[in-house]
Amino acid sequence: MRVLQTYKIFMPDVHGGIPHVIAMLTRLSGAGVENLIMVARSVGRGRVYRFEDATVWAATSMGTMASTPLAPTYPLAFARRASEHDLVVCHLPFPLADLGLLLRPRLRTPLIVYWHADIVGRPWLTRLISPLIRRTLKRADRIIISHEAMMKSPFLQPHTEKCTVVALGCDTVWWSSLEAAQRERVQELQAEFPRLVVAIGRLVPYKGYDVFLRALARTRAQAVVIGAGPLKAELETMAERLGIADRVAFVGSQSADDIKCYLHAARVFTLPSVTEAEAFGIVQIEAMAAGRPVVNTFLKTAVPDIARNEREALTVTPGDEVALADALQKLLDEPALAEHLGRNGQQRAHDAYDQAMFLQKMHAIYHDVIRETAPRNSR
Secondary structure, eight states: OEEEEEOSOOTTTOOSHHHHHHHHHHGGGGGTOEEEEEEEOSSBOOEEEEETTEEEEEEOBSOEETTEEOOTTHHHHHHHHHTTSSEEEEEESOHHHHHHHHTOTTOOSOEEEEEOOOOOSOHHHHHHHHHHHHHHHHHOSEEEESSGGGGGOTTTGGGGGGEEEOOOOBOHHHHHOOOHHHHHHHHHHHHHOTTEEEEESOSSGGGOHHHHHHHHTTSSOEEEEEBOOTTHHHHHHHHHHHTOTTTEEEEESOOHHHHHHHHHHOSEEEOOOOSTTOOOOHHHHHHHHTTOOEEEEOOSSSHHHHSOBTTTEEEEOTTOHHHHHHHHHHHHHOHHHHHHHHHHHHHHHHHHOBHHHHHHHHHHHHHHHHHHHHHHHHO
8 A cells, every 4th residue: 555645844854743643654564554755844955765664755945934844846746646646644734735735636546634733823824725724624535633622623623524533642662661771871860850850842832831941940840851943042041031041951852762761760741832733742642651740731632631630640721830830849749649640641551542553543544545435536
């Protein structure tokens, strides 16, 4: 089965939730799925490279505007390649893929839209590209969402009968276990950061890192923030201003091995996101698999349903730095509570969010969509 996956950007140019999902889907190669991933560079000349068992075609980009690559060759290249595959999986929102589909109005290749989140905080952009998005969703044979909460999207409301919920996952066994060298690294980190809180994600506004830093200033915690992004200099300056620069380290993007070590060294993991652009928060599952208690926020998304208040997490109002500080301090000061929440989280990650279940469901959907569209394509 030849599958074309489309999105705006991919590793190593950027790490994050959607690239992580795409990377997981490449692991279906063992089930006979051959993946081509079409993306754009964050900036720079195009290139073709291998990622695990997949080929990645990255278009030349002159930069980004409104989080969208300025890659003028992308739509036509996508339109051309779409007909060469057995299935197209569009990870949306991504306007260049919508444009590519517009260029191929008679495309017969089955289309799955993987809807990751609504566009938040850019009303002008939403108005501009809404007709394209609606056309793509109408054309889709199946729409995948990660949680029932996404069904309330005004874009998805007319297409609920095509929507299928598939919870994301991770390799819970891998995230929960440590090799000898990793155990040594964890011990080193715990000696360096005995009251460690870890946050993971791109340094962008919706992640709520400004709230996190203000909360941190109200605690006796130490923090490591893993991730890169445009707010790095601003957040470092803010940490200096708050007098906590000696207690927070911005370590940039890290390998999965290093992230696992930081999680196992941490006393608490936090996801302080402030808008519904944080639709799922897969890093919560990785932290839960590592046995960490979570502090998250009451967003109207999947976030507080994955790590649940007073079961696997302490959940606070988005943007409330005082409540966030109190929750972090509580878990640092009450190790029995932290251990209880962490143990619950590890069990929940294994039972509900293991990667194997995600891949099994997606593989079945691939086959179902191809089978269901076969009569149309035989005409």
